[in-house]
Amino acid sequence: MSIKKISKNQPDNFEFNSNNLINIKKIISNYPKDRHQSAVMSLLYIAQRQNDNWIPLAAIKCIAKVLDMPYIKVYEVATFYSMYNLAPVGNYFIQICTTTPCMIRGAYNLVEACKEKISKNEKELSKDKNCSWTEVECLGACVNAPMIQINDDYFEDLDKEKTIKIIDQILEGKKPKPGSYRGRTNSEPENNRKTLLEKNNA
């Protein structure tokens, strides 16, 4: 598991934009009046989306103020969960699952592809500052291992060569197709195999 990196370059201020303020109001209203702090994870997520995929410390302060809770409590949540980025990750943030099922199916070959194409170290921006990569724990797509997540999309059934092709596309500003790269629909068996119909006691 990687260590949370907090950016040394921090903006002085952060404010939610008007659309997000409306959104936040709605989210907070889902909780009882004395439980507004329960909205902290949603607000961190919204701040991250608004701020190019990462949460500056000023946003943590802003959320603490909005939810009337101590800064350190918001900071604790932001630093605990791996889905919150506390440093710039670029427009394309690649998360490589290296938990056991992905690892034994070759996840570290995908790590090699990222090291070659993006940056030598994880959580380090590429030369054009457009993308970065990191190792993460299971992303819940083990049946299509090994896999990566790029922003909101999953790319599955990968190997090093296919990962390089995907990265090349994003570096060229193209949008690669998410899903299985062995031609499967979702996680269906390959070659039209119907295990339960074809094998007794399968």
Ligand code: FES
């Ligand atoms: S182990 Fe990689 S998605 Fe579950």
